[in-house]
Amino acid sequence: MYQFVNIGEIFYNLQMSIKNILIPYDGSPLSKKALALAKDIARNFTADLTLLMVIPVYYPINDSVFSGAAVTNYQEIVKTLKQQGEKELGKVVERCREEGTKTAYKIVHDDVSNAILKEAKKLKADMIVMGSRRLTGISVIKRLGSTARHVSEHAQCPVTIIH
Structure with a gap:
């Protein structure tokens, strides 16, 4: 048995639920392409945007001769990146x-992926719009742990991935 759905009603309900986009x-x-799409969505749904920049964590090898210098230099790098x-x-x-x-x-x-998921949860994001690397061929198969994939599998809201 088929059930008919009122597309207008779905659109209206969607409109009511998209308030925060990460x-x-x-x-x-x-x-930048993800941001452009998110701005269009935000304007159509009167949603707020939050841009999240994640500076990836680097773990120097603790028992290395260079670990002290690596940590010191890394802290300077993080400060500069911020x-x-x-x-x-x-x-x-x-x-x-x-x-x-409205943007923050x-x-x-x-x-990176855990930061995105944590911020989405904290923000109570209704949607995440993000870019993905343009991998082709065997690289797609080898890149099973990609950030976009991890976020899309674990997010508690819809995720739109831009290729």
Whole structure:
């Protein structure tokens, strides 16, 4: 037996449920495409955007001769990356706001996929829009642990992946 669905009603219900959109953003072409799509969705659904920049965690080998220098240098690198991220995201957020979208940003230092999932949960995101690497051929098979895949499998909200 078939059940007929009122598409207008579904659209209306969807419209009521998309209030917060999370966009993992690193300045790459695919994250920019994800942001463009998220801005369109946000304007149509009067949703708020949150851009999330994740500085990946690096684990120096503790028993290495170079571990002390690696940690010291790494802390400086993280500080520099956060400063660069602040500048970049500040500009991007300003453009989004000028285009009429309520936008905020956050920079975290964590494992990338887990940071995205934690922030989505904390934000109570109704949707995540993110880019994915353009892998082809055997690379697709070898890349089973990709960030986009991990996020899409574990997120508690819909995930749109831009290729």
